[in-house]
Amino acid sequence: MSDHPPDAGLELLEGSTAIARSAITAGCRFFAGYPMSPFTSLLESMARLLPDSGGVCINAESEIEGVNMALGASAAGARAATGSCGQGIALMQEAIAETALNETPLVIFNMARNQQDYFQCTRGGGWGDYRTLTLAPKDIPEAVKHTQLLFHLADAYRIPTILYGDPLIAQTRIGVRIERLDLPQLPAKDWALDGSRGGTGHSRQVWTWAMGKTTEPGPGPDRHWQAIAEKFERVAAAEQRYESFRVADADTVVVAFGSAAKFTAHVVEELRAGGYRIGHFRPVTLWPFPGEALARATAGARNVLVFELNAGQMIDDVRQHAADRSAVRAIGGVSIHESGLSYGPLLDVPVIRERILAGMSGEPRTGTPVHDLARSLL
C-alpha cells in the first residue's frame, strides 16, 4: 500500500478522455474527425461526451472534410476543433492555412505517433505567410491545461493552434483534475456568420482575400496578408513558453520537447544529483520557439544536447538560437515501435542517460560514475 493517501480531487482518466473533457470545459461545441491511432481515442471520447454538453461531434468521412466542417462551425462562431495524427494532419494542411488567412480560430489535436511532426507543426504545409501556434505538453495534466489555453489563444488571435500530443498522452491513464483555467474574458465574435445582417448593407464575409463587399470594401489580399503576417509577429513575440532548470551554471544543457522531455528531465536531475553541471531546457511552445530564452539558458554551455525522436527537426531551431551553435549536437534519432504506432527503444531512461553522458565527453568527469548513481537512487 502507498504511504500517501489518495488525493480525492484526482480522477483516473485516459489522456484522451481528460483532453476531451478539458476541451468541453473550454467551451468546445463542435468536433469532427476521422479515426487514426492514437488520435482515435480522442475522437471516441468526443463522440461520447460532446452531445451531453450541447455540442456536436461528427464522424467526418475524411480528414479533409473534418477540418473543413470545423472551419465552418468556427466561421459560425462556435469553438471548434479537429484532429488526427501527423499522417492525417498532412491531409488538412490546405484548410489549416486557410483558417490562418481567413482568421477562423481552430484547434487541431495532433495526437501523433512520435516526434516526426515537428516540422509539420511548426512550419506547416499550406500556402501563404502563416504559422501555427503549437503547444507540446510533457504529460497529461499539462495537456489538460494546454487544451484550454489553445482554445483561448485561437480565439484571442483568430489563428489555428495545435496540441502536439503522442501515444503516451493519448492512451495512458493518470490521476488528473479537470479544472477551468482562469483565462481573460475575450470580446464577443462580432465577425462570426449568423445571417442577421443580411440585407442591411452590412452583411458579414469570411474570406481569405478579405476584399469585402461593394458596400463595405475590405483591405484586399495585399493589405490583409500583410496584416496577417504582422499578427503572427506579435504572436511570436508574446506567446513564447518554455521550462528550464539548473541551467545557470550548466556546462551541458539538454534540450527536448513533449513526453521525451519528461524522460530527459529525469535523467538530468539524476546526473545533477550525481554532481554533473547539467541543466535542462524544454520549449513548451514549439512555435513560437522560445529562442531568446534558449540563448540565455545556453549562455555558459559547452554542450547543447538535443534529444528528439526524429532525424533532427527541432535542432534547426536550437542551432538558430543557441548561444554557441557549435555546441549543439543531436543525441536523439528516429526510433519507432515495430507497430509503427508509437516510440521505439530510444525513449528509455538508460539509453538517454548513456547518450547524454556520451554527448558530454570531453568534459571533466567530476560526478559520480553513473552506475553508482543509479544504484544510489534505488
Next chain:
Amino acid sequence: MTDIVATDRPPEGAAEKVADFRPSLIVGEHSLCPGCGEPVALRILLETLQELEIVQRSIGVVGHGCYGSFVRIMDVDVLQCLHGRAPACATGIKRVRPDAAVFTLQGDGDMVNEGLAEVIHAAARGENITCILLNNGVFGDTGGQQTATTVLGQRTKTSLEGRDPAHHGYPIRIADIVSGLEGVGYVARGTVGTPRDVARAKRMIREALESQLAGEGFSLVEILTMCPTGWFVGAPQGPDYMEQSMAREYAPGELRARSAPRGA
C-alpha cells in the same frame, strides 16, 4: 405626356436610368462575361431568400469559380471556402446554427471535380443544407478546360477534338447520383436558358429551401448555366448551344420531389 425622343440625331442630355429591376440583395455590378448564366442563377436564388423572408438567417458558402466574385455583391452572410469543400463547411455551420438557412454555391469544377466526396457525403448524412450547382460543363474561370461534367464531343482547351470517352471518360450526372441516396429531401435540375426556364429553376430553388426549412434533409438544385466564353460561341448563341448539348445529357426536371405534402 412624354416628349417624343428624336432618333435622327444623338440625344442631347446624358442617358438616365429610369428603373432598376436588380434585387436589393445584389449590391454591386457583377464582373462576369456577356451571356453568362451564373448571374441569373444568383438573382433567382437571392430573390427566393427574400420571398421566403429568410434573408436575416441565411448563410451562404461559396466555392471557387467565376461565381466566387459574387461574394462581393451578395448582401447576405458569406463564407468563401476552399475549392470543393463547401458542403463540409456548410455542415459545420448548420450543425452549430440549426435555425440558419444554409446554402452553398458551387460550380461543376468545384462540386463534381474537386469536391465530389463532400457533396455525396453531405447528402448521405442527410445534412439539412441546400447545395446549388451552377453547371456549365467547363472550367470558366480558368478559360475553358474540361471538367467532370463536360459532355461527350464538347471541345474545350484540354479536349481540343472534343471529349472522347476512350481518353477522357464520361460525364458525371451528380444530381442523378445524389437523388438515389437516402437522407435526401429534394433534388432537381433546371436551366436558365429562357425566361420560362428561369422561372422553373427559381421554383426549384424555392422547393429546395422550403425542404431545408422543413427539416427534410439534403437538397440539391443543379442549374445549367450558359458559358459562351468557355464554349467558344457568341453570347447570343449560349442558350441554344446549351439546349442542344448540355440539356440533352442533363435532362431538366425534378429528380426527387419532396415527399411531404406541400402547404399541408
